[in-house]
Every structure is written in C-alpha cells, then in structure tokens.
Amino acid sequence: xxxxxxxxxxxxxxxxxxxxxxxxxxxxxxxxxxxxxxxxxxxxxxxxxxxxxxxxxxxxxxxxxxxxxxxxxxxxxxxxxxxxxxxxxxxxxxxxxxxxxxxxxxxxxxxxxxxxxxxxxxxxxxxxxxxxxxxxxxxxxxxxxxxxxxxxxxxxxxxxxxxxxxxxxxxxxxxxxxxxxxxxxxxxxxxxxxxxxxxxxxxxxxxxxxxxxxxxxxxxxxxxxxxxxxxxxxxxxxxxxxxxxxxxxxxxxxxxxxxxxxxxxxxxxxxxxxxxxxxxxxxxxxxxxxxxxxxxxxxxxxxxxxxxxx
Amino acid sequence: xxxxxxxxxxxxxxxxxxxxxxxxxxxxxxxxxxxxxxxxxxxxxxxxxxxxxxxxxxxxxxxxxxxxxxxxxxxxxxxxxxxxxxxxxxxxxxxxxxxxxxxxxxxxxxxxxxxxxxxxxxxxxxxxxxxxxxxxxxxxxxxxxxxxxxxxxxxxxxxxxxxxxxxxxxxxxxxxxxxxxxxxxxxxxxxxxxxxxxxxxxxxxxxxxxxxxxxxxxxxxxxxxxxxxxxxxxxxxxxxxxxxxxxxxxxxxxxxxxxxxxxxxxxxxxxxxxxxxxxxxxxxxxxxxxxxxxxxxxxxxxxxxxxxxx
Numbered sequence: 001x002x003x004x005x006x007x008x009x010x011x012x013x014x015x016x017x018x019x020x021x022x023x024x025x026x027x028x029x030x031x032x033x034x035x036x037x038x039x040x041x042x043x044x045x046x047x048x049x050x051x052x053x054x055x056x057x058x059x060x061x062x063x064x065x066x067x068x069x070x071x072x073x074x075x076x077x078x079x080x081x082x083x084x085x086x087x088x089x090x091x092x093x094x095x096x097x098x099x100x101x102x103x104x105x106x107x108x109x110x111x112x113x114x115x116x117x118x119x120x121x122x123x124x125x126x127x128x129x130x131x132x133x134x135x136x137x138x139x140x141x142x143x144x145x146x147x148x149x150x151x152x153x154x155x156x157x158x159x160x161x162x163x164x165x166x167x168x169x170x171x172x173x174x175x176x177x178x179x180x181x182x183x184x185x186x187x188x189x190x191x192x193x194x195x196x197x198x199x200x201x202x203x204x205x206x207x208x209x210x211x212x213x214x215x216x217x218x219x220x221x222x223x224x225x226x227x228x229x230x231x232x233x234x235x236x237x238x239x240x241x242x243x244x245x246x247x248x249x250x251x252x253x254x255x256x257x258x259x260x261x262x263x264x265x266x267x268x269x270x271x272x273x274x275x276x277x278x279x280x281x282x283x284x285x286x287x288x289x290x291x292x293x294x295x296x297x298x299x300x301x302x303x304x305x306x307x308x309x310x
Numbered sequence: 311x312x313x314x315x316x317x318x319x320x321x322x323x324x325x326x327x328x329x330x331x332x333x334x335x336x337x338x339x340x341x342x343x344x345x346x347x348x349x350x351x352x353x354x355x356x357x358x359x360x361x362x363x364x365x366x367x368x369x370x371x372x373x374x375x376x377x378x379x380x381x382x383x384x385x386x387x388x389x390x391x392x393x394x395x396x397x398x399x400x401x402x403x404x405x406x407x408x409x410x411x412x413x414x415x416x417x418x419x420x421x422x423x424x425x426x427x428x429x430x431x432x433x434x435x436x437x438x439x440x441x442x443x444x445x446x447x448x449x450x451x452x453x454x455x456x457x458x459x460x461x462x463x464x465x466x467x468x469x470x471x472x473x474x475x476x477x478x479x480x481x482x483x484x485x486x487x488x489x490x491x492x493x494x495x496x497x498x499x500x501x502x503x504x505x506x507x508x509x510x511x512x513x514x515x516x517x518x519x520x521x522x523x524x525x526x527x528x529x530x531x532x533x534x535x536x537x538x539x540x541x542x543x544x545x546x547x548x549x550x551x552x553x554x555x556x557x558x559x560x561x562x563x564x565x566x567x568x569x570x571x572x573x574x575x576x577x578x579x580x581x582x583x584x585x586x587x588x589x590x591x592x593x594x595x596x597x598x599x600x601x602x603x604x605x606x607x608x609x610x611x612x613x614x615x616x617x618x619x620x
Contacts (some may be wrong), residue, residue: 015356021422021522023421024435024436032437035478036436040579041436041437041438041439042439042441043434043441043443044434045437067552071418071422073416073418073422073423073425073426073429074422074425076425076426076430076435076443076444077425077426077429077434077443078429078436078441078443079397079429079444080390080394080397080443082429082443083390083393084390087389087390087579091512093364093441105417105418105452106383106415107415107452108383108415109480109481109482109485110482111333112331112381112384112418112605113335113383115381115383115384115386115387116386117389118387119383119386119387119388119389119392119455120386124354124387124389125334126334126351126353126355126356126387126388127342127351127355128347128351129351130544131352131353131388131389131390132389133353133386133388133389133390134340134386134389142417142452142454143454143488144452144454144477144480144488144489145455145477145480145482145484145485146480146482146484146485146486146487146488146489147483147484147487148482148483149327149482149484150460155323161476163311163549167454167455169584170455171418171456172419172420172455172458173458174420174455174456174457174458174459174501175456175458176456177456177507178453178454178456178500178503178504179454179456180476181493181494181495181496181500182493182494182495183492183493183494183502183505184491184492184493184494185491185492186491187494190488190491192399193453193488193491238595250413254452259318290396303447304500
C-alpha cells in the first residue's frame with residue numbers, strides 16, 4: 001500500500017490527503033434536509049447525511065488526490081449508524097481507487113491491539129471463514145503503550161501489505177505537555193525518542209522506496225518536523241494542521257525529503273467545508289463539491305510553490 | 311457515576327470489574343454452534359455468539375460485582391455486527407444496574423476528542439433531537455496528546471456526571487519504553503508527570519468522596535502503584551493485569567487508600583474463561599457462567615485477604 005500511495009502521489013503531483021471529517025455543521029442544509037426527510041432526525045438520518053455528503057465530495061475530487069483520511073470519531077459519535085456511514089465511505093473511496101487512511105488513533109496491548117489491527121487492516125476468522133471489518137489501507141496508531149501496542153499492527157501490516165502512521169508529534173497546542181518533555185537519559189524530547197522507535201520499526205517493514213511504517217507530525221511544528229524528517233528518513237510523514245490549524249505551505253517544506261517525497265499533507269475542513277469560506281463562497285452550498293475541488297487545486301499549488309522555492 | 315461506583319463497591323464488598331473481552335476462543339462451542347446455525351459463520355454470527363456469551367456471563371455474576379469493562383477492540387474486530395454486540399452488551403449491563411466502563415482508550419484533539427466523548431459518554435444532536443451513541447458510564451482515555459485531548463472528555467463528564475480513567479502506567483511488559491522514562495526538568499518518570507496531571511483534573515471534577523477522573527495503573531507494577539496512589543489521592547485507580555497477566559492479591563494492596571477504597575481491580579479471562587482453567591474445569595463448558603461466578607467469589611476473597619493482611 002505504501003508503494004501505491006507513493007505512485008499515486010507522483011501521478012497526481014499532489015502530496016495531499018483529504019480528511020473526511022464530516023461535522024454536521026459542514027454538511028449543507030439541502031443534504032441534511034433530504035436525509036432527514038427519508039430517515040427522520042435520527043442517528044440513521046445523520047449517518048445518511050454524512051454519507052451523501054462524503055460521496056459527493058469524493059466524486060468531485062477523487063481524480064486529483066491520492067488518498068483520503070476519514071476520522072472515525074466523527075462517525076462514532078453517531079453510534080452504529082455513524083459507523084455504518086464510515087464503512088460505506090471507506091468502501092466507496094476504495095472503489096474510486098483512493099488510498100484510505102483510517103484516522104482511528106487506536107492503541108492497546110497484545111491481543112487487544114491485534115484485535116484493532118485485524119478489525120481495521122486485516123481479516124478476522126469466524127468459524128472457517130475470514131472477513132474484513134473496516135478494511136482501511138492505513139491506520140493511525142498511538143504509541144503511549146510501547147511496542148506491545150505497535151507490534152500487533154506491524155504483524156498485520158506485514159501480512160496484508162498495509163501500513164500505519166504512528167503519532168509522534170501531534171499538531172495541537174498542548175501536544176508538548178508530554179511529547180516535548182526532555183528524556184533525561186536520552187537528552188532528547190519524547191517525540192524524538194518515539195521518532196527513533198518509528199525509524200526502527202520502519203526498517204523492518206520496507207516497501208520499494210518508503211516504509212509501511214509512517215509517522216504523524218503536525219504542520220504547526222515545522223522546526224520539529226525538520227529534525228524528525230532526518231530521524232525517520234524512510235517513513236512517510238502524515239502532516240495534519242495545514243490550513244485551519246494554522247500551518248502554511250512554507251512550513252511544509254521541512255517535512256519532505258530531497259526527492260520531493262516523504263510527506264503527505266492533510267486538510268480537512270479547508271477542503272470539505274471550503275464553500276463556507278469567503279474565498280469559495282461563490283460556489284454556494286449546492287456547489288460544495290466544486291468548492292472542494294477548487295480548494296484542492298489551490299492547496300496543490302501552494303505546496304508546489306513552497307517546494308519549488310526551497 | 312463515581313458515587314454510584316463507590317456505593318456499589320461498598321455494597322458488594324467487591325472492588326472488582328469484570329472485563330467483557332469475548333475472544334472467540336473463550337466462547338463455548340455450544341454457543342458458537344447455535345449462533346452460527348442461525349446466522350451462518352458470518353460477522354453477524356460472531357456478533358450473536360459474543361452477545362449470547364456475555365449475556366449468560368452477566369446473568370451469573372451481576373449481583374456480585376459493581377461494574378463491567380467491555381473492551382471495544384474485541385467487538386470492533388468483527389466490524390459493524392461486532393459493535394452492535396458491544397452496544398447490546400452495554401445496554402444489558404445497565405439494565406442489570408452494573409456500572410459500565412467502556413475500555414475504548416480513545417484520545418484525539420479538540421473537536422475530534424469531543425466527538426469521541428459525545429459518542430461514548432454524552433449525547434449527539436441530530437436536527438432538534440439528541441441521541442446517545444454508545445452510552446457507557448466511564449471511558450478509558452489515552453493522554454499522549456495532552457490536555458487538548460482530555461478536556462473535551464472532562465466537559466462531557468461534567469455535564470453527564472460520568473467519568474474517565476486516564477492511562478497512566480499500563481500493565482504490559484513494554485509500558486516502560488515511554489512511560490518510565492525520566493523527564494529531565496521534573497526529575498520524575500513520565501507516568502508520574504501524567505499522574506500529576508490526572509490529580510489536577512481530578513480536583514476539578516469531584517464526586518462526593520472520589521473524583522470523576524480516575525487513572526489506569528497496572529497490577530504488574532505494584533511499587534509504581536504505591537507512588538501513584540499518593541500522587542492521585544482522590545482518583546479511583548482501575549487496575550488491570552490481575553490474574554492472567556501475573557498480578558496477585560498481595561500486589562494490589564498498594565493501589566488502595568487507607569479507607570479500603572480507591573481501587574477497582576479488573577479481571578477478564580480469569581473470570582469469563584474460568585471454565586477453561588483446571589481449577590474450574592468441573593463446571594464444563596456448559597457451566598461457564600457458574601465457573602465465572604465461582605471465579606468472582608475466589609477473586610473477591612483473594613483481595614479481601616490481602617487487604618486484611620496489610
């Protein structure tokens with residue numbers, strides 16, 4: 001899957017992943033109305049609304065981008081009908097040949113981590129049959145529990161040729177509370193220690209040019225990104241925090257390798273709710289898909305310019 | 311909910327939570343057979359099997375214990391039908407007046423963490439209506455992303471009078487890889503730094519005698535438990551790792567306060583798969599519920615003896 005991701009990034013020229021995080025306030029009223037008229041103002045209605053919203057978004061952008069990243073929390077909040085919409089979204093994106101990164105931030109230990117890995121990336125045995133629960137191509141993983149929590153994911157990744165992005169330095173303001181603390185015997189911050197772990201895991205699970213084991217490093221911390229880029233040379237870095245969270249094109253260059261590869265930048269509301277921005281307001285709420293397409297094109301240009309200028 | 315948990319612990323005399331982690335290899339064959347004959351060897355069949363297994367377990371132990379802790383990964387691995395069994399299990403346990411601790415180990419940032427909090431502990435708005443997605447009483451939370459990830463849970467807990475258990479020192483062998491590292495400017499290991507954060511959050515959200523904000527500390531690290539008990543005096547400590555993972559009754563005393571409260575010890579396979587142990591083999595696989603009941607009574611006795619002996 002990492003090979004496919006790299007190829008698609010090269011083909012589209014867009015190191016971009018669109019975060020499918022369908023908060024209700026982003027879903028245009030006409031879509032909500034239609035879903036509620038069929039299913040009522042129920043969890044099923046909410047699930048239908050976010051699914052229809054996602055589908056139209058994907059139809060407008062799938063040819064421009066290599067990957068999408070549905071954030072499972074935004075579906076899980078609507079209970080089972082929300083998770084049904086998550087699954088439908090994954091399946092549809094894969095039909096459109098997009099690489100699907102499940103932003104699930106799971107992490108547990110031993111057989112429990114294995115169950116998450118199986119549910120999201122692998123197949124589970126029932127009697128004599130095998131089934132795929134959610135079947136994303138990549139999953140994000142939380143490293144706080146140590147390698148007991150990560151290894152079961154790596155095992156499934158190896159079997160399935162799928163990958164993970166491990167949280168190293170997250171994009172949020174308080175990420176430093178733990179991640180930036182300097183570890184005494186290493187004389188380095190915690191995020192670097194985790195980055196070194198990632199580099200080790202990455203070596204064990206190489207694709208053609210990059211590893212199946214990637215990392216999450218926020219666009220909001222470009223200087224740390226620069227360091228981590230060197231610590232984890234073979235890992236793709238998934239970079240959230242562009243756009244709405246404050247990261248800009250010029251902040252992104254440090255996350256890329258000399259080959260122009262090695263990073264994929266996420267934007268969620270900046271794309272999927274572009275129609276709510278002044279810049280794209282002309283598309284109207286009925287034109288939210290076209291607005292998203294225009295925002296993808298602008299983002300691609302912003303990143304390309306920044307990379308050219310370095 | 312923390313008040314209810316404390317009351318129920320006092321009433322039952324059992325500071326015990328039973329982990330409902332239904333791995334297929336624990337589910338007796340006659341239950342699997344019946345479920346598969348109705349639904350086939352499908353994800354739905356697996357969901358039905360684990361639900362029937364849970365139901366019979368709960369029927370045999372609900373009067374002895376204050377709480378259960380379903381581990382969502384064990385359901386999530388079976389996709390949507392697995393999660394439907396998770397929801398059914400929660401609802402049934404609440405019908406039986408058990409406190410339900412959702413072992414979900416979620417953790418993200420801002421609106422995303424809020425979505426998890428809403429989905430598991432709160433209610434979500436759809437049009438003019440409000441719905442509860444999974445509706446546990448407590449959830450476990452991963453602290454790696456800092457207070458941005460925890461605060462949205464605390465907000466929902468405040469509104470709903472529900473609680474969280476924050477991962478501080480987990481029970482697994484590799485938990486020390488990050489959690490035990492000494493933080494230079496604090497001269498204390500990371501788990502203590504997190505413990506201090508928990509103590510701060512706990513003060514902001516007090517119940518009658520204990521806080522709505524608890525912590526997870528593994529039975530496998532009793533010396534660290536001793537320290538953390540003092541660092542977080544008002545937090546209930548959820549203690550995994552008893553039994554199958556190697557923790558013993560005498561290891562547990564450090565997790566309790568002088569008042570005999572402050573800790574709740576989890577056992578999963580030691581209870582739910584007791585019938586597979588030599589000690590309880592006499593019950594047979596048809597008697598797995600009775601075996602679980604006997605194992606709960608023995609565990610209660612083991613802990614009581616250890617507390618008496620201190």
